[in-house]
Amino acid sequence: MAEKNISMRDALRNALLEEMRRDERVYIMGQEVGKWNGTHKVTRGFLDEFGERRVKDAPISEMAIAGAAIGSAMVGLRPVAEIMTINFAFLAFDQLINHAAKIRYMFDGQMKVPMVMRCATGWGNQATASHSQTPEPIFAHFPGLYVGCPSNARDAKGMLKAAIRDDNPVLLTEVIALYPKPGPVPDDEDFLVPIGKSELKRDGDHVTLVAYGRGVDWALAAADVLAKEGVRAAVVDLRWLRPLDMSVVFESFKKTNRCVVVEESLPTFSFGSEIAAQIQDKMFDYMDAPVKRVSSLDVPLPFAAEIELMALPNAQKVVDAVKEIL
Amino acid sequence: METQTVAYTREQLLDWYHQIVLIRRFEERSLDLYHDKKIGGVYLHVYNGQEANGVGSVNALQPQDHVITAYRDHGIAIARGVDPKRIMAEMFGKKTGVSGGKGGSMHIASAEHRMWGGYAIVGGHLPLATGIAMKARYLNVDEVTLCFIGDGATNNGYFHEALNMSAVWNLPVIWLIENNLYGMGTSVEDASGQVELHKRAVAYGMEDGGRIDGMDVTVVYEAITAARDYASKNGPMLIEAMTYRYEGHGVSDKMYAERKDELSKFRNRDPITVLTEHMQQMFGNDINGELERIREQVEREVAEAVQFAEDSPKPTYEDLFSNIYV
Numbered sequence: 001m002a003e004k005n006i007s008m009r010d011a012l013r014n015a016l017l018e019e020m021r022r023d024e025r026v027y028i029m030g031q032e033v034g035k036w037n038g039t040h041k042v043t044r045g046f047l048d049e050f051g052e053r054r055v056k057d058a059p060i061s062e063m064a065i066a067g068a069a070i071g072s073a074m075v076g077l078r079p080v081a082e083i084m085t086i087n088f089a090f091l092a093f094d095q096l097i098n099h100a101a102k103i104r105y106m107f108d109g110q111m112k113v114p115m116v117m118r119c120a121t122g123w124g125n126q127a128t129a130s131h132s133q134t135p136e137p138i139f140a141h142f143p144g145l146y147v148g149c150p151s152n153a154r155d156a157k158g159m160l161k162a163a164i165r166d167d168n169p170v171l172l173t174e175v176i177a178l179y180p181k182p183g184p185v186p187d188d189e190d191f192l193v194p195i196g197k198s199e200l201k202r203d204g205d206h207v208t209l210v211a212y213g214r215g216v217d218w219a220l221a222a223a224d225v226l227a228k229e230g231v232r233a234a235v236v237d238l239r240w241l242r243p244l245d246m247s248v249v250f251e252s253f254k255k256t257n258r259c260v261v262v263e264e265s266l267p268t269f270s271f272g273s274e275i276a277a278q279i280q281d282k283m284f285d286y287m288d289a290p291v292k293r294v295s296s297l298d299v300p301l302p303f304a305a306e307i308e309l310m311a312l313p314n315a316q317k318v319v320d321a322v323k324e325i326l
Numbered sequence: 327m328e329t330q331t332v333a334y335t336r337e338q339l340l341d342w343y344h345q346i347v348l349i350r351r352f353e354e355r356s357l358d359l360y361h362d363k364k365i366g367g368v369y370l371h372v373y374n375g376q377e378a379n380g381v382g383s384v385n386a387l388q389p390q391d392h393v394i395t396a397y398r399d400h401g402i403a404i405a406r407g408v409d410p411k412r413i414m415a416e417m418f419g420k421k422t423g424v425s426g427g428k429g430g431s432m433h434i435a436s437a438e439h440r441m442w443g444g445y446a447i448v449g450g451h452l453p454l455a456t457g458i459a460m461k462a463r464y465l466n467v468d469e470v471t472l473c474f475i476g477d478g479a480t481n482n483g484y485f486h487e488a489l490n491m492s493a494v495w496n497l498p499v500i501w502l503i504e505n506n507l508y509g510m511g512t513s514v515e516d517a518s519g520q521v522e523l524h525k526r527a528v529a530y531g532m533e534d535g536g537r538i539d540g541m542d543v544t545v546v547y548e549a550i551t552a553a554r555d556y557a558s559k560n561g562p563m564l565i566e567a568m569t570y571r572y573e574g575h576g577v578s579d580k581m582y583a584e585r586k587d588e589l590s591k592f593r594n595r596d597p598i599t600v601l602t603e604h605m606q607q608m609f610g611n612d613i614n615g616e617l618e619r620i621r622e623q624v625e626r627e628v629a630e631a632v633q634f635a636e637d638s639p640k641p642t643y644e645d646l647f648s649n650i651y652v
Contacts, residue, residue, distance in 0.1 A: 061490065061491055064490075099450055104652065105428060106444075107444075110435055
């Protein structure tokens with residue numbers, strides 16, 4: 001399969017372009033997606049190609065953007081709604097949780113809600129407390145919604161395309177820090193990363209590092225450092241928080257018997273909590289050490305760069321956590 | 327009275343009489359069944375007193391149009407032609423209910439009737455209506471969305487976002503406020519700065535359809551017929567129908583006894599009485615025999631609905647997990 005080295009931003013853009021060209025029912029809606037060319041420039045040029053019918057600049061109305069996406073999906077369109085950052089998706093929380101995630105079930109399958117909600121996520125360079133969150137686990141709490149977060153350009157394209165083609169509501173978050181990061185991306189209109197499929201990024205037999213989103217980069221960097229010291233760390237990218245595919249983690253854990261979870265989000269009631277719970281429940285006989293969690297510290301993120309960075313995870317923190325349980 | 331501008335046929339008015347009496351008796355029976363613990367749960371919001379508004383408006387629509395409402399939904403579903411047996415079965419929590427027993431009283435929907443529910447978060451269905459109406463413009467089809475709004479729902483953010491968005495995009499949606507004077511136990515005067523709720527249309531640059539008598543089915547029918555024509559061609563319209571609920575907000579409402587004076591005022595304008603008088607004026611007292619036959623027919627229909635619900639199977643453990651996802 002031919003590949004191109006492009007940024008995650010362009011990979012997402014290509015995914016959207018291809019899907020809109022493929023399926024007339026797919027449209028985009030959100031703040032600044034059209035005339036502004038997208039806050040994160042994922043939708044640049046879309047208004048010129050598709051026009052106002054399919055590229056809808058919405059008012060600053062997160063509840064209505066989410067709700068209108070759901071309503072239009074119920075009657076046959078396939079919206080890809082954008083909420084500028086996931087921090088603002090809290091305004092749309094009721095629509096995503098009480099409506100998108102429940103409509104199919106509440107009405108016992110009479111309707112489907114084939115919508116995608118895209119949101120930028122993650123720490124944003126002194127963006128401060130209300131603009132620097134990575135709260136995917138909160139959204140992944142609820143059955144009825146799928147939640148994914150790609151760690152690289154290739155997955156970003158494949159996951160977004162899979163989300164658009166799926167008949168269920170999907171929240172796809174995009175790590176702001178990863179938008180410019182290049183990577184090899186298949187130049188294939190039918191390249192998909194299936195919903196609910198995790199990936200072994202690196203094999204190893206001493207410890208299993210489990211991550212998603214930006215945590216994958218920290219885990220891979222930590223694995224490089226550890227390798228120089230003779231520690232062979234496996235890295236698993238879960239990609240999707242719901243449905244959560246633990247098969248690759250369990251397979252690796254049977255070899256390593258140790259696990260460190262790496263995430264950008266907060267530690268309490270978290271991604272790490274869930275992974276640790278599942279490992280102790282399903283892999284108890286294989287456990288040689290407690291599951292360690294590397295996450296943001298349990299504080300709102302401050303403005304000042306020095307203390308902001310202290311609160312965030314990094315590769316060294318992962319290395320340190322691994323050494324605690326070796 | 328400013329009605330009778332339309333030449334009504336005998337069949338048409340008898341049909342509406344049938345619908346109104348059916349809703350009345352269905353709801354009265356529902357309350358009995360709730361108190362007899364045949365209908366479970368803690369929610370049952372009946373439509374007694376408001377029937378003319380539901381019947382007059384829904385009957386002004388075309389088959390391809392869309393209907394969506396809040397949790398006081400049984401009567402609107404009946405007016406849209408949904409089988410009362412399956413509505414009653416839903417309220418009994420039976421597998422044969424419109425929503426398989428998973429939705430209950432507040433989640434009555436029938437996709438084949440384009441009756442999209444039945445929503446229990448106040449205001450949450452308003453942006454869904456916006457989205458449903460988007461489809462008509464997107465595909466350039468003549469489909470109008472009728473969205474019922476309780477007076478209480480005009481005070482949360484959904485109202486603002488959904489109506490504004492519909493105005494920005496000139497969507498074919500009729501926003502029909504059912505002003506029954508109370509949001510739960512709080513009066514409109516205690517909750518709204520502008521108590522003439524239809525006037526909020528001005529804030530959105532939307533057509534103000536004014537305030538109408540929601541107790542007279544012909545008034546409502548004529549208003550919504552005109553609104554449908556307007557919305558289809560031009561864009562959204564906001565209308566306020568004055569009506570009254572004869573029972574409390576829900577079965578838990580204990581404040582109801584304090585409203586005796588109000589109740590008797592509205593009882594004098596009861597939807598059944600008003601329509602009966604219209605028909606007697608138009609067709610003479612010969613109509614009375616037919617009205618009696620309809621009332622007898624309704625008794626049979628309600629009894630059949632209850633029997634069907636009683637005899638239907640309950641959902642099973644497998645149903646607990648079905649239709650969470652497509």
